[in-house]
Amino acid sequence: MPFESPAIAPPGPRQIGSDFGGLYAANALVAFIFAITGPVAIILAVASQGGLAESDVSSWLFGSFFLNSLISLAFCWIYRQPLVFFWSIPGAVLIGPALGHLSFAEVIGAYHVTGLLMLLLGASGWVRRAMQAAVMPIVMGMVAGVFLRFGLDLVYALRDDLWIAAPMVVGFLAVSALPRLARLVPPLIVALAVGAIAIALLDRFQPGSGAIFSFAHPTLYAPVFSWRAMVELVFPLAITVLAVQNGQGYAVLSAAGHKPPVNAVTIACGAGSMLSALVGAVSTCLTGPVNAIISISGERHRQYTAGLLVALLALAFGALAPTFTHLMLATPKAFIATLAGLAMLRVLQTAFVASFRTTHTFGALITFIVTVANVPIFNIGAPFWGLVIGFLCSKLLEPGDFAKAGNHA
Secondary structure, eight states: OOSOOOSSOOOOHHHHHHHOOHHHHHHHHHHHHHHTSHHHHHHHHHHHHHTOOHHHHHHHHHIIIIIHHHHHHHHHHHHOSOOOEEEOHHHHHHHHHHTTTSOHHHHHHHHHHHHHHHHHHHHHTOHHHHHHHSOHHHHHHHHHHHHHHHHHHHHHHHHHOHHHHHHHHHHHHHHHTOHHHHHHSOHHHHHHHHHHHHHHHTTOOOOOSSOSOOOOOOOOOOOOOOHHHIIIIIHHHHHIIIIIIHHHHHHHHHHTTOOOOHHHHHHHHHHHHHHHHTTTOOOEEEOSHHHHHHTSSSOGGGTHHHHHHHHHHHHHHHHTHHHHHHHHHTSOHHHHHHHHHHHHHHHHHHHHHHHHSSSSHHHHHHHHHHHHHTOOBTTBOHHHHHHHHHHHHHHHHOHHHHHHHHHHO
16 A cells, blocks of 8 residues: 555554643744745735735635645644645645746646646655655755745845835844844744834734625636646656655654655645645645744644644635635735745745756756746746756766765765
């Protein structure tokens, strides 16, 4: 069977209550607040770039939080590990430019095919080989290229709306400079709070007409399967989930002493991606930052309880997705741009380091340049061509790096 068997039986209600505690509740709360700040701001920024309606955004958030949290609850309970699933941030970023020349239905069709591909890889047990086949410096060059826009938008926000963006940046940097404080209060949460205060003081909150509080009423989308969307999106989406997001999740959990079930996680990502695609949400992944936060302290065998609480909080957030979407969209654009930019800084730094630290650096550079140029060829977006052209250039000019990778495999 492709599913790895859990080491011990799932806990009962009494065992969960016994394992739970204040430390795990605090870790879960910090992880949840992180998930609903910067990552959500990224979704809002991508949706704005792609011209999606407010109803599309709230449906996307419902799928990303509510549906993925059901998977998180099941995995945390079955495997007694902090296995929280959300959505692929690099995958979401890929969608913004794609919506410039693809319809949302075509993008959703690519979500379904990506989910099916991951499902097959997990069920066959080939997912480890697929992850090893990815040339990570070139992949991360593509990731750096698509993420760069958020760093630039952070600078533009400072230029265009200084009194909103600057206090957020100052708050973020001040807390980041104090590591002990940053472990207790993540800098991104401080930036959110400072931005909210600035908006209130400047009277810049504009909720518009209509009820603010409402429960989710997700939209069901019919996918359109077009060859250009398949070529442009399926491969980049799959590798960002399997190699970038899931790879990060496996790394942080392994470092904490856990043994995440790779095949089962991949199958869940595939099935979750196909399910969440029905309501317009980007591909499911095993989250890295959230799992890192809830596995950073406490007894290892009790950390799954923090995952359960994160999933329950995310269920509630997903159920109220229209409310939070309406509130966030009522803030100035600079608030969203700054929050998203600050959330991406460390990720962008990691992408650059992974791209240019060791091997395949020329191929990574070409991939980065082609991706940043954002010039579609044959109506297929630049991230795909960045991967292809960067790989070919590296194969031609850096054959020794491929030989080294083969020797290390």
